[in-house]
Amino acid sequence: MSTLTTRVRASWSSYPLVRHLVTAAIALVVVIVVLTAASDFQATKLTEMAYIAIAAGGLTLLTGLNGQISLGHGALMAFGAYTTALLYDERDAGLPLVLVVLIAVAVTVAVGVLIGIAAARLHGPYLAGATLTLAIAVPGLGNQFKDTLGGDQGLRLFVPEIPQWATDTAYYLTGSDPSRSKYVAFLAWVTLIIVFILLANLASSRVGRRWAAVRDDEVAAEIAGIDLTRARVSAFVVSAAAAGAAGAMFALAQRTVSPLGFSLNLSLTLLAIVVLGGLGSLTGAILLSGVLVFLPQFVQDLGAGANIDATRASQMATLVFGLTMVLVILLAPRGLAGGLRTLRAKLTSATSSRGGSHAGPSGGSSGGSADSDPDSPSSTETAAPRGNSSDPTITKKGTS
């Protein structure tokens, strides 16, 4: 009995692919159940949560795992969204959805390569400033090319009809025809699951370890034979791909794509999610996206007597987010999820020392299970999210 559990545990922690696929299958079931039960309005909110989480997942890898900060991910989403809108600009565009999403991802990846190559040279505040510029600059493109991109009004797009088999399956499962918004919500969540499997696998693979090595110590990584530029650019490209997919889902959900949707606020919010989620935790990214999307409604309900309208509620939610972000950096630099993980590590080590059975071949006796957590490839022992700890700021030639 106990050998069986040990063996299951062992394969659980040593085969990330198995772990991720099992988690994904469970997640898929949960998604179907939740979406069936949800109202149309809630489905819209869940779609929003999904595309935010997809983009935040990509950024989690980039900032948490590779140590590059990006304020340009809202802008990258714009590329995915505009591509989708241009491909679905008429009622019967006829292109299959999967192809459209893939094209949107490809376009964003192309942009990501360019920006990634430029960004690979930059660190800390310089990188933040450069990507901030990107976030400011990209929405202007929509206004500049009014004829193709629709200016301030943006582009309208037509979501393709729900395919017959999807209607049939939905009817078979739930006994009712799926509404348009539930269909889009389902698409977004399936995309989220696929993207997150890919991201989690990458993070626990050799590639992910390289990214983390570059983040932790550039010099050591270079001595170990890692090409710094390649590692940085590849991390940027992967996270750009996620942003592209998120943009495509954004377009399908909103059905209009305009420069206003990709303001600096979006990019800042994504970063806030990643920081609060614990800089490197994909689970944290999903959870915090949910908090971000549902918090405004909560604030609104809370202040029902105080007459708070929707915009004000979302502003207050943003304020809460910003404040929490500042507090987290000051008090618990590993983020909310990081705090939870530390807590869980303490609990497991307490139980395992009481029961006397150690967990699996990863073998860490105290807190070991925390380090092999599926979504925490980055959990180093340091308390702080690490950027370029080797050298705070300037000059290789040693003047300051």
Next chain:
Amino acid sequence: MLQFTNTALAGLVLGMIFAAFALALVLIWRSTRILNFAQAPMAVLTTYIALVMIEDGQSYWLAFVVALLCGLVLGAVVERVVIRPVEGKPDINAVILTLGLFIVFKSAAEVIFGTKLRTYPPSFGVRGLSVGDTTIGITTSDFFTIGAVLATMAVLVALFRFTDLGLKMRAAANNQEVAKLLGVKVGAMLTLGWALAAVVGSLSGLLIASGGLVQPSYMDSIVVFGFIAAVIGGLESPVGAVVGGLLLGFSLSFVSGYIGAQLVALVALGILMLVLTFRPGGLFAATQGRRV
């Protein structure tokens, strides 16, 4: 020819405003090696304070001074309370922290003052100056803007060059350990640096606002342009910041006038990447090889 002159003049005024903001960034960078992205929404808050006072019937200049004083206090408080704990930590912490402050101050401005566009009255006249028969595109307000930035720069240079206090601030910025050993109150100097920077930042906020429309996001692009101006100038020297601001102001004004107003930020991004690639220490750097 008239269009050329006007574009150049607009560039001059724009450049002066960028310069003021770049000055604010440089002041903080010199002393704490932190780029304060939150400078922009801090300026938004103080500008709104001035605007509310003016709408309330107070005098324009009283509101102006009060806004600057609020900036002073805000800068000092932010340094003492929030920034001090992350000094000396990995620089990504400080970057994320200032961005967190960016979100906090901006959404605070939205919650308190709303997102509606509001007009901010001009400091002086808004009629173009007449030269002979033609009216050229520079106003008395613009002269005030230019004068205010130049005066601020002169005061700062005088402070750092000729006063005891300035010397102490420079010492604290240059080498904290040694400065401490020599009896400089380093903590106080850093707080003072942030306070002064916030005043300069508020000044640029007020200068942009005057005679124009104000909403909580009106400084978003200025923080970017100020940053680029500071990088062009090397992030270290106040004079470099002003020159960088002017260069950027002129280039962006010509892009806006002759190519397309929406492309300004994109061109700015191009300029930034060029500078960081070929002159990472700024255009006037004597030593090469700065890690960006």
